[in-house]
Amino acid sequence: MTETVGEAEAARLRRTREFSELLRHHHRELGTTDPRDLDAIEMVTDLTRLEARLTKDFEKHVHRPLGLTWAGFRILNALWAYDGLAQQDIGRVSGSTRASISSALTTLENRGLVTRKRVETDRRQLIVELTEEGRETLRKAIEAQTLRERAWTAVLRDDQLGELVHLLRTLVNQETPAAD
Template sequence: MVTDLTRLEARLIKDFERHVHRPLGLTWAGFRILNALWAYDGLAQQDIGRVSGSTRASISSALTTLENRGLVTRRRVETDRRQLIVELTPEGRETLRRAIEAQTRREQAWTAVLREDQMSELVHLLRTLVNQETPPVD
């Protein structure tokens, strides 16, 4: 089961990056960062990894690219000049909107093989697994 989930995850990420994110000038990491910034209405740079599930190295590289493209801004916190707050620009919001729309279409194409009741059950089962406490180690 875990092998199949891992294989599916790898295939989906590769497909989404190829057919959705690269055409918009994004990477998978860049998309996840934009999505996290939208969900939290901006984040301290050190919190992005925890929220987006990205590594520190991919965050640094992706943020530079996103900032150079005008999709995010970084600003220093007045009370603590060591901290940077990262926020979406209007262009970043629009790029994210387009990415979500395109990814939704790809998700629908991938799940078209499932009946509605199968899709509901799959979502229920995956949420059950994701939302449980980490099982104890024997």
Template sequence: MSVSHVPGDAVDHPRSREFAAKVRAHHKELGHTEPQIRGVEAVTHLTRLVARLVQDFERAVHRPLGMTWAGFRIMNTLWIFGDLEQRQIARISGTSRASVSSALNTLEERGLVERRRERDDRRVVRVSLTPAGLALLHQAIEGQTAREHAWMAVLDDEEVSRLVVLLGRLVNQERPA
């Protein structure tokens, strides 16, 4: 299967594909063991992949819809969990509180989310998607799902299933000591 990419993408840079080998060599020089080096390689690949995915999703899906990655993550979190307290959104979506506040201002100005104070405790602000927000989110989900499928096409179904299990174990573990 051929892999296509966008000019200017990370794989265009001649040193991009050398990165993992160079990381391995430098860690060997530091005297790290093979299990340590494999861990470094895995995390290096994951962080580089996340950066490439976010860039691709923003370029191909979210920007054309007038959205940002942070806005999409917040709206997706609200779609999955329903109304949430503003402070919960940052934790659940993996977005900083400052980014949540800024993104919510933009989303609210565009009529995509609604914030309201609780009657019993006016300090608590709850956020929900508006019908317009839900409609836009559904468009973004369709585009993103297509991009995700394109990215995963280099793996067969069994490999994807195994990767899902392994990544789930990593992401759902308690923070290592």
């Protein structure tokens, strides 16, 4: 018997939703029984899965149509927030790797969205700033992304969204925990 498209989609969604419980089950079999550890495992797994889905969705519906990548958007956003940055600070602020920054900056500069200028007092240092065209492209990206963010968070009440923002800010702003 062949599955219809609707049945295949329903099966895919069911597998996606049962993943967390299966993960917990297998971790219990490995000997992880502390509920806090199991919650931490599930939280990290779910954040990683969500980040991948958001990135894919934002690139498809927002950034690619504007000729951007996710890394390019994050860089433009960081430059806008700080009104320009030293090139070596972009990765820390935008959450991008040095390799993706270098590649994305070259593309953004070639498109006329950013400029790189040497610091007179230290010729090794570059300051990266948005151009007017970069600001306009970013404005369009922010407008489109805000609509996608609104759609993704529509399942949460206002108080839930506020609490989630608070919790994620707490996690992201902590020092990196020491390795065992």
